[in-house]
Amino acid sequence: MAEHRQDIKWKYADPAMAAGSAEVIRILLENGYEAYWVGGCVRDEYMGRNVSDMDITTSALPEATSSIFERVIPTGIKHGTVTVMMNGQPFEVTTYRVEEGYEDHRRPSRVTFVREIEEDLRRRDFTMNAMALGIDGTWVDPFDGRKDIDLRLIRCVGEARLRFREDALRMVRCIRFASVFGFSIAKATWTGMLEERDTLSWVAMERIRSELDKMMSGPDPLRGLELLKGSGLHSRMKIPFPYKGHEQAIMQAIPEVPSERLDIRWALLLFGCGIKAAEADMLLREWTFSNRRRELILGLLAFQETWFGEERGRDPEADRLAWVRLVIERGADAAENWLLMQEAISPVDSPAQTFQVDEARKWLREMEVRELKDLGVSGNELLKVMDRRGGPWVGEVLNHLLLQCAAGFLVNDKQVLIEEAKRVMNNEVR
Template sequence: MTQWKHADFKQAQLSEHILLTLEAGGYTACWVGGCVRDELIGRPVHDMDIATSATPQEVEKLFERTVPTGIEHGTITVVIDKIPFEVTTFRTESEYKDFRRPEEVTFVRSLDEDLQRRDFTINAIARLSDGSLVDPYEGQVDLQRKKIRSVGDARERFREDALRMLRGVRFASVFAFEWEKSTWEALLELRGNMAYIAAERIRVELEKMIAGAQPTFGIKMLADSNLLATSKINWTTTQLQHPMMQLLDRLPAQPAELRWAALLQAFGVPGEQAEALMKSWTFSGSFAKSVSVLIRIDEAMNKVNESDDAQLRLTLVRCVLDHGRESVKLWIQYRDHLQATTDDSADLIRQASTWLKWIPVDTPRDLALSGNDIVAALKRKPGAWLGIYIRRLLESVALGHVQNERADLLKALEEIDANFAKDDSR
């Protein structure tokens, strides 16, 4: 069995079985792309993609369970023991349409022709079943030199698919590599073609970059190149000096909301605008809302003087009632990573965690008094006032001023009603 130091043993074993099955059928087969690259630089290997001279139809005949996930581009997913493996036929690509899609894909039998169409030399290394490497573009040398260099002429590669420029930035950021001079010059010359790339494809690359070890390195490249000039925010060097940007690399990659919130705050995007912006980048509605809420909570807490415990606690309680307990927990985690090393900041995080634990109720249904009970007790018709009264009861219980018992709530309700009437008379 071919030795893989950085891949899951079962995944490596099953993928080798696929290679050997293809070879037994008379075809050439190899591992190619990211799995080979990551193994060579000592990074965890995830997807073990396979390339072969067999056509999709020939692949399907050799394996019991297959899924035609991208058959028009030559990709068949082979499933063994519930583990999927992408098997793609060697191919060449004709002229590209709108700097995004090839007009035509032609299947070929030659591995060399297949490697010739790939984006960067570090991704154009193949590994055969005997463990030997096929590396016609000296990708191993570039891995050692820590260089991002295109396969062949960089301008041709970037004209074929403009997204390759952003992929290069992502690779350079995640691996801490530098750009080979002519490849970077080609990026600067053709960066305007990014306007043709769909927001979803851009978002996927940005997600991977922001999840890397040094996202600020990639952001600096975006600022230096102005590669995303057509996006909704300006990726400029000014934002690199923002305190939040300086702390971005210290945040964990998961949960992803932490880094995205810090990034948007560094770019001066307020919480009320964050959700719409992230949706325009094709993030899911739930993720966009989660990031927006995180920024909103941070904004609310930052408006309060840290020495004013009563107001801080009230603000925290209101954030729980407005956005939910889990969102406030996420904010505490966020601030715990971003906080300065001063005792005051550390005390605030500890105090906020304690206050959160003390909150006994956070939704109207948790109250020992229902809306119907309130209407009956005050003998009034339901209206907008009811929501206000419920909210005030919730805040009182959450702050520990009133016990969540029916008798206590009814007494507090009388005071709320009296104060409400007094306010109306003014």
């Protein structure tokens, strides 16, 4: 049921991307096929959100699409998808299709190409994603996706249980959309989720973690977390999330951290749920976080545990030296991220902690050296000056010099450092 309006002019897409995708559609039309923009780009344009990519659906079979365009990559040709390169940009072009036989709650065992776009849209997850838009402004919206967007409602296309049974990840996507868009979930969709939630254990953690990353970087991650808990999905994952009760002040700090500092948000979530660094290490590995991200998050948790593992505030100088040691041990980047985490927590949670954060930031600025490469003397230079065989003593002396310089007790000057190294070694010999 197509509805015509004035020619489309994209407001929320990159002009070059919009022009390139329009050219793909125009060429398909000129060759006698139907073609539309479809899915997320159509939804986001209607919602006034930034359009990040532009997918196209067409009546042309993959072989026909491949023969029409000069540069085509057969990215998913078995399922009807090829990537057309136009003006240096990639555009996924997929043949109208229906899918059957989701044996693993993810991949269809059979894909059948169809002639009508409405049949293709019928297989999609939510009404807001089951819309298409023609180059001339023609809307194809058989399931009232625009109406549901206006109602701020997430609703499955057709029977919710069937949609979730086809791909169990759709349940997490539903919650992610509700969290990011601030939408409600239709009653029948929520009921279908509760009835099919046990199938989530089929889904690879990498796919779930990707959805959770999008949710955690959104404007209201706390809403998403509550929906995960309320639906019970958090305990149905292949690697369940071990909720152990929450420190509300810590959880409330998550959205206070800028969304681009996603891993600080994750550290706050783990911290707020009482998960220590040792336990978090295994969880992050099993949830498929990259080594870099895992180390960043664990560094923040370890920083937190070390700093607040002892009483602070009674002896400012002792606190300063403890801070310097911790920065040397964990790194200045971890210290900076930890301070951002504390700034999100402390205004709400503890005025006394605000003072500690301000002091710690001042102490960090005052550290002229923060790692061994910053020292004015190297291990090789010490070996020459000392005229001694190498051994563990070199590292021990360098670390002593680093701490003394970082704490401001020594000037980072080569001769001063060499004299201090000689003093340390002479005391060791005696």
